[in-house]
Each structure stands twice: as C-alpha cells, then as structure tokens.
Amino acid sequence: MELLEGMLGRRTTNGPFRPEAVSREHQHLLMRVAAAAPSHFNSQPWRFVLIENPQTIQAIAEHAGQSMQELIGRGIFFERYRRYFRFTQAEMDERRDGIFIDHLPGPLRPFTRQIFSDTGLKLMRQLGVPARLGEDNRKLVAGSPLLMAVLLDREEYRPGELSAFYSVFGMGGAVVNIWNTVGSLGMGIQFVSTPMEIPERWQAIQTLLKVPDNLELMAVYRLGYLESGDKRPSIDWSSRHRKRVAQYVFREDCTRPETEG
Template sequence: MDFMKTVLKRRTYRGQFTHKPVSQKDLETIVEAARWSPSPFNVQPWEIITIEKQDTKDKLAKLVLKSMSAQMGDSRFLDDVSKWMSLSKDEWVQRSEGVMIDDHMDIPGFIKDKSKLRPLLKNAKNMSFLGKLGLGKIGASKFVEHIKNAPLIMIIIMNLKRMSPGENRMTWMYMGMGAFVEHILLAAISLNIGTHFINAPLETKKDRVKLRHILSIPDHYEPVCLLRLGYIQGNAGESVRLPSEKILHREKFRPKGNDKS
C-alpha cells in the first residue's frame, strides 16, 4: 500500500473487529516491521506479549473494568479528560484536537441533544462522586467486552536492563518505544488490521503490578501499552488534526497559540 495512504488509513479503531483470528503470517509481518524501528544506540528495548487465550483475556478484562471504574472516580482525571472532549462532530472538526465523547463513553440513547451535557463537562471533576458510587462500571462495559472479544491483544513492554546511554535516557527510551508502536500500527493497517489502545490498566502503578502478575512480567520490564488488534471491515474510523501551520516553526520558535491551561 502507498505510504501516505497507509498513514491516512490508520485510525484508533474502537468498533467490533471481524471474528477472524489474526493470521500467523500477518503477525510475523507486524513483528518484522516493529523490529526494524529506530532506538537510541540501537538498544532495542522492546518486546511484545501476544494474548489469544480466553482465560488471559478475561483476566485483563477484569483489570480494565477495575481501572476504568477507578478513573471515573478520580476527579483530577475527569477534569483533565473533559478539556479534550468534544460533544459533537462539528465541534470536534472545528477544534481539530481531542476526542469525541461518544468514542469514550456510552452515552444513553435518551440523551439526544448532547449539548445538554456541556455543564457536566465543565464541572467534570464533580462527577467523580458517580464513579465513587460505582457507576463507572457502566461506562467501562464496552471496553471490557472489547478485551474479552479481541482476536489478538498485544502488551508492549520495555526492558529497563537495555537502557539507553545519556542524561536524557528515559526520553530516548520512550521515543524508541513510540517508534516501535507506530511501526506496529502502520504495518497492521497495511494488512487491514485495526489497532486500539486500551491503556487504562497501565495508568496506575498498582494496576501495572497486577498486569505484571497476570502475565509474569519481571520487575525490570515496564509495560508501555496495551493494544487490541483484529481485521476490520470498511474504514478504520475518523479523526482530526491541527493544521500543519500550527505545528511547523520555520527557522525559529514563534508562539502559535497552542497552549492549553
């Protein structure tokens, strides 16, 4: 597939995958693409754990339920997230940043006019009491099913005993991991395989410890991301981006009004 076509086709896929298991050949192509990613001093700090067994998916699904429910009870998190949520497609396209509320929460069908939710978003931190009452479980249920039904799950881990040299070593390490993950995403979509980050179980140290336990990950490996993968039908979804002139500085930095408080 043409490179720009592949780049533009890749989206974070939040729908249902087809039931077809990811073929061994396609998995090998994805790993081959990932393994050729750049890393500082070529330290190659990455490894991938693939999960297809139902029993392990169920354990991960439980962790997703717990971690997402906890996020819904975390006022700081809700406040931070609300700044990046758009209530309508028009608003999202106009802002050219952030995410659509529907992609991240199950909005009850009776709420037809989503603009009525705006006061809630403005005071999102106050909604944490709903989470503390356990209502976060409702919002998390879609993602729990996504994990249980995922044709393939990948946990990407970083080996801290393959540390980059340099004072800024952790930045270089995470840059390498980012490149690795992007190779996975692009190779996958070139094979018509959609990818979806579900990172809630990696948010807190406590949950990362549980994840390590489920997958027997040693302490010197850092879990960096969780992806679910599967073949898709149709396009991979929609997204928005800031225009190039908002991110490109020629010759020197000039403020572009990009700061968010």
C-alpha cells in the same frame, strides 16, 4: 503512494474485532515491522508479549473494565483529561485537536456541558454511566483475539538519564510501524490505557504476564481483524481532526508560523 495513503488514513479502532484468531504469519509480520524501527545505537530496547490465551485476555479485560468504571465513577478521568474534550463540531473545527464526543445515549445528550461538574458526575452515576462504560471496555478487550504487551529493557530504559528518552523514542517508532501496518492486513488496533491509570490494576497485569525485574511494562494493545461496518460503543468519540500546518509548524524560528500553500 500506498504507504502514504496508509499513514494518512491511520486510525484507532474503538469498536469490536471479528472473533477469529490473528494468523501467526500476520503476528510475525507485525513484529518484523516493529523491529525495523530506528533505535539509539541500534539498541532495539523493545520487547513484546503476544497474548492469545483466552483466560489471560479475560483477566486483562476485567482489569480494563473495572479501572474504567473506577476512573469515571470517581471523576478521575474527567479531572485528568477535561482539556481534551470537545462537545460541538464548531469547537472541534476551530481547535482541531482533542476528542469530539459525538456518540452518546439519548438521556445524556442534554448534559454534555455539565459533564465536568459535581452535578454532572452525580447524574452519570445515577444513570449508570460508569458501569456501562466499564462493561463496554471489558467487552472490547475480552472480545479481542490478540493482545500485545510492549515492554522496555531496563538496561536501556533508565529513567532520569537520556537513555530513557532514547528507549521511549525507539519504542514509539516500533509501535507506529505496527499501527501503520495493521490497516493493510485488514486489522485494527487500540491502546488499552485504563489499567495504567490505576497502579494496583497495572501491577496486577504485570504479575499476570510474569514481567521480570529486567523489563518494564509500558503499554498493552488489543488487535484483531476488523468487522464490516462501523459498530460503535454506546459512548464514543471521534478524533480524526488534525491541526492545520500553521498551528504546529514554524519557519526558521518559533516566531513565524509556516504559511500553508
């Protein structure tokens, strides 16, 4: 039951972590649960870099903050991901997917519906929203005591072949095992996604981590022990809703949605 409760209670940490270092014991436990994931022919294609050096963390944080500012300022973020945004509780209750923008500074609240328009983008620039989001993102990463880079072995990860799917599938299982374990250690985890959106930023992180030619950098996460309470960034969202069973499960074939009992 504890395992099930942990899986059903899994969440992403959008706020800050406590400043103390993650113990080596906990770091190695996370690596062991990652290694317990299934993989094609037991290939175990995943590789990890555990990053505690403050200078490296600060450098990655700068790339995260600058990429966030650029994504928002140029409108790239909203253009790519507008279909996931929900602005009312009723909309979230109906769709039960995407992210609910439920935490905004006062000046922005009347303009949520215009967020995807040229007028909305201009207003956000005038109010300094891209810079604020960028700085929030930089601070979150910079204040994380541990970063974790996830890589795949190119001998297994060969895009265009089934091996690429198998490798990504196995890597996903390894990361989910980590995600489902951090809660029992009083820890949180968050995907540091924005540098991946800007190719030159992502390349800079690969250079910083000295990624060799035989490995492919796939993702970076920030981890740490959780703060008490629920301190949230100035602009934040909720994504705890999940689709109802009848919205994503079918019985026998794809024409008959499952009946919820």
